[in-house]
Amino acid sequence: MTSFGEYRLTRGKGALWLLFAAAIVVSIWRLFVGLGASTSLSDTTPWGLWKAWDVIVTVPLGASGFTMAFVRYMLKDARYEQIMRRSVIWAAIMYVSMGARLAFDIGLPWRIMNPLVFWGNIHSALFEVAWCVALYLIVLLVENGPRVTERIDRPWAHKLEHAIHWVGPAFVLFGVLLSSMHQSSLGTLYMIAGKRLDALWYHPWLNYIYLLTAVAAGLSVTILIEAVSSKMYKTPFQTNLLAKLGAAVGVALGIAFVWRLASLVIEGSVGALFRSDISSYLWWVEMLIGYVMPLTILARGAWRNDRRLLTWAAVGVLYGMISLRMNVVFTGMNEAMGASGYWPSLTEWLSSIGWTAGTLVVFTFLAEKLPGVLGDRVKKV
Amino acid sequence: MGKGMLIDLTKCMGCRGCQVACKQWNNLQAVPTEFNAEFTNPPVRSAYTWTTIDFLITEVDGKTVSTFTKQQCMHCEHPACESVCIAAAIKKTKAGPVTIDYDKCIGCRYCQVACPFGVPKYQFDKATPKMQKCTMCADRIEAGMETACAATCPSGAIKFGERADLLKMARERIAKGNGKYIDHIYGEEEAGGTAVLYLSGVPLDLTKLKQGVTEEEVPNFTWKAMRQLPALLGVVGLSSLGLMAYSSRRNAVAAAEEGARSGAGAGKHPSKGGKHHD
Amino acid sequence: MAGLAATFGRGVMTNHWIDYKNSDVIVAVGANPAENHPMAMKWIDRAREERGAKLIVIDPKFNRTAALADIYLPIRPGTDIAFWGGIINYALANEKYFKEYVAAYTNASFLVDPGFKFEDGLFSGATPGPDGQVKYDTKTWQFQKDEKGAFKLDPTFQDPQCVLQLMKKHYARYTPKMVSDTCGMTEADFLKVAELYCSTGRPDKAGNILYAMGITQSSHGSQNVRSIAITQLLLGNIGIAGGGVNAQRGESNVQGSTDMAMLFGNLPGYLPYPTAGAHPTLAKYNETTPKAGFWTNRPKFLASMLKAWWGAEATKANDFRYEWLPKLDARDHSHMSLFESMAQGELKGLFAWGQNVAVGGPNVDRERKALGKLEWLVAVDLFDTETASFWRRPGVNPADIKTEVFLLPAAASFEKEGTVANSGRWIQYRWKAVEPLGDAKDDLLIADQLYKALRDLYAKDGGVFADPIVKLNWNYGDHPDVAKVALEINGYTSADGKPIPMFSALKDDGTTACGNWIFSGYWADMEKPMAKSRIKEAPGGLGLNPQWSWAWPANRRITYNRPSADPSGKPWDPKRALVSWDGAKWNNADVPDFGWKDAATGAMIPPATSANAPFIMNAEGKGLLFSPSAMKDGPLPEHYEPVESPTTNRLNKRQFNPVATISGKGEFGQLAAVGDTKFPYICTTYRLTEHWQSGAMTRNTPWLGELMPDMFVEISESLAAKIGIKSGDQVTVSTLRGEVTAPAMVSPRMKPVTVHGVVTEVVGMPWHWGYRGMFTGDSANLLTPHVGDANTNIPEYKAFLCNLVKAGATGPVRR
Ligand code: SF4
Ligand code: SF4
């Protein structure tokens, strides 16, 4: 017997489903017309919104999975079980979605698996990312497996669940390792540019900055999932537990912050902060919203334990994470690539927004269908 | 070392024979252009234009200066494009050329981001696009011929040969040139050394050669990080295992304490649904 | 070319392309080798790299050659004689000329008729001619002779009537100040160039002047050439390796086509064309044979030519059918006159064979109109050209044009075989690479079929003067065989049809036939003709390559090479030895251009004989500093302004060349007055690397079109600022003849010139565009005037007046 939950289609969700559907249609259309006709990409902006948002940002947005699995299994803190479930299923959605979106971004989508299956280049950070992501998808399947098997009252399902339970910690460890690799390797991607990257975003160890900010962002995503879920599904917002995560966010973010500033000083690039051009303003905004604001909140126990402030801090961290990655792709390489005025096309917007909308509604769908995700709720909705 | 080209900018007269020869040999279509007051045309290199003569017309101390810079793939000795190619489609061949295997390329376009000279160009206009760039006429080299552009160049500005010999020739020209050349062989050190070398009679800012190019081998930029991955794995793995052990122990102690105080009421760790997995 | 023939005896590039590598100073004037003769740059570069040679570029715009030059000297279009006159004056006044050379090999010591004068801008002997112009009687320009008919000389050069003194006097007016004010350059720059170039006036230095259309396309173009030729004679740069006056022809086979009589006044091999009035009989024609020099052989060449044309029909008894040779009337039938006649309705039909007159002709809109007066027009070309489609040009209604037009598709150079003769007179065979596309045929086949059809028609229906056609000796096979044509051009003995070895074998008794005497030798071996020879070797390292193709005359690579050695036969510079006398015999690296061996006995002719007459084609035997008969507009070059000029002539009282061809004939006659304020700018036209001539081929080649897709107008930054435009904006250039709209190119390549204190802007434009093909645009020749050189009638494309304003739209407009 199976006992899946019931999905309630509201107007808001309906709108998101429509956007998602539109994105899929657009993505398929892109296959026929090519990238030039469907995007604003060019030789001077070879990587655009899709690479930046749908891949480089989406992956750390899914960092909630490995960070929470780490908390739950490496720190063996069972209080985080429910939180972890939501974070891990969110991560799975992000990674699957990212994979699909990446396929539409590359020139010959049907070849996406070729490098993994037939040949590859271990010197390529992208190759490394691809492998880790592919493997991590398996980890995520395993980690989320029980959400499904627990709904199926069959001997094989029980056996499977048991097996997963047995190998779980090994997979979690594997997932943590894979994630540290590919989250940092996403930073490595742009290290090939060396100092062609704008001094504002250049960092000699961008890989570690990406890893640190991915950890901070992953935990922040968890905090936000909890905030939204408590609103939508009336799950408990366990401020005390989340504040602890907040403290961890503060540590990771703090290190990244100090290291970035230090590197600016060491590289002698402080002048760049006062160039009074758009990208320098963007840097200041990133620092204020993405680092100073959250760090200020997270540094104090009382503020950290304030549900609203904690949520704001998490939002700030995500802003900082996204800003860094988007700037590296867009403003950071403009000069080196001789690019000017890339603005995503309608197709790119529609696709990115639609796929993102898709991740949200698929989350609601799975959360509602798989009651284990939402767990005990104060009140049934 | 493999083959290369020495491009002597003091000899180039901007006739663009090389540009046309390249299109002809490699069967590249003409692209629609319009009048460009700077003369460079097509104004940018693309999947259909692998080499251009970039014109520069300016004035220095009241004197008109006009230079012609032939641009194409530099065929780095340690190509960034090769190092980042996810599909291992780009290869620095022993003969010298850096080539792209169209059957392997998946179109991730990372090489475009990586190349310090902005060389690879994509067929964005095609539904089944290819990544394109100067091949140093690898097919001709294989057949024992020189590159099409070098063969065409009427002024002898492009010399094809062994990179080592060309370097020697370049040094000789500078030495014998009586100040005709600036003392810099572009490509000797740039990007860690390239198979295409340049001599110039004017400071490089009066040419269209890319300046401020690193002299390090570009693949090292990422390799320095990737090299540390095993260490990263070790640190993360070991600390995870350590934490796991520590946490198990901590939980066991806590459970024992719990057991000792059983019946005292609510546990220290109110566990929700975690009981299976501790 | 007329200027060269009038100085040295032959109208050809004296040296050859590879020889540029032997030069020490190279001047490119009115030539732009980097753009128009790119291969030349290879050898110029060789000279610079190997011998530290210097390159001087003299041109109104800073072109791609200037980009590589050691010295760039801007010059006002159309003032070359002023400039070279200044150099001549500098060399004479500062004793920089090569005295021994001048004394031995030029006519510097000749005494000119006492009646010779130069006054008020006119030489003596002027009588009024048409259009307010004059005609010269050259009687007072002749050299004095003694009782025995020998030229009177003054070896001391003191006699005021001797050529050297006359020149000193004539060019004394060409002071550095006058020259720089006239040419729009600074005195310092002029002197820098004068000093550097005159440094070649010594035995061990070679100076090379190369020119092209910038020199010839002028109302005094032939005298421009003369002034260069005189400079080279004075500096001893003629006949030596690395020297010379190197006329770079405008097309790959211009040399070959003029050799083969493409000019209306010539028969093949530059035999003058007979006119009906003066030369009704062969005897009359032969009466005009020069009395001295190599041209005394002319009757043999003509007889052999007629023999080749009419074969067995031509015998000594019937004057080789001289009466069948069509004769000219006494009128000018060069390009401009032809179109003026056409506009008058005098012409019935026209073959435009590989010619795109509707883009290339001056005042071209009028010429396009004139085409509409024809009954029929045959265009033979690779593509549908502007000429072939003149009836559907923009702005006309095809129904209004009655001309019947035929377009015959021709094969391209790679689709046919045959020879081309390059500027250096090398006749090189080109093999066919591919078959012609579609219906295209090679030109020989087209001519062959056309002739045969005509012959059959005449044979069948008869007609006026049918014999010359019906009886023409035309048998090259069904599909004409190139080798048979070549044999006929080379010449053969009538008896057995075997090729003759050289023109010295030609006779005027009918035993030899020869289509073109100067080509004799290029096909002397039927199996292995020299024209097909490709042996690369250069004895002496001078790059003569005697076994690479065949150069006329007689496979001689450097013409007039006797002066490369001193009168005793010792080379001035042993490193450049072309011919040298070792006391007993001549040692020759090149084929001597003088009598060195008795043809009959094989005995060596000692140097003293040839030292006296080193220029064998001239009756005087010398290089002609002063040219008494050959030039219609004066024995010495004199500066005149272009016909349209912003300034008055300050050097003499005539504004422009008093003998130049001025079209006063109705619709072709629009000319701006001196300093016309409505047309305040100087305009000049030029070519680009990327396109070829009228663009018929290149504008139909996408790879070339993408490089230079659109017509443009090049102006200075100051003019752009004045009318408020920037690069890429559309401007309209207008003259009294028409207007052109195209995007502007604003750059420091173009700068205004200061002419007698007045800053004058110069507007430049390429002339490759038209209304047909893949890449279209306005034709610059809509603007150019119908005026031409006094001797050659080459139109003055390079200097005229225009106005320029901002046009409506921006961005290229395609038409
Ligand atoms: S120049 Fe760029 S594309 Fe060419 S080999 Fe170097 S990195 Fe690769
Ligand atoms: S080497 Fe070959 S492919 Fe490269 S620019 Fe030259 S002709 Fe083009």
Ligand code: SF4
């Ligand atoms: S072919 Fe040679 S001279 Fe011509 S533009 Fe190219 S490099 Fe320069």
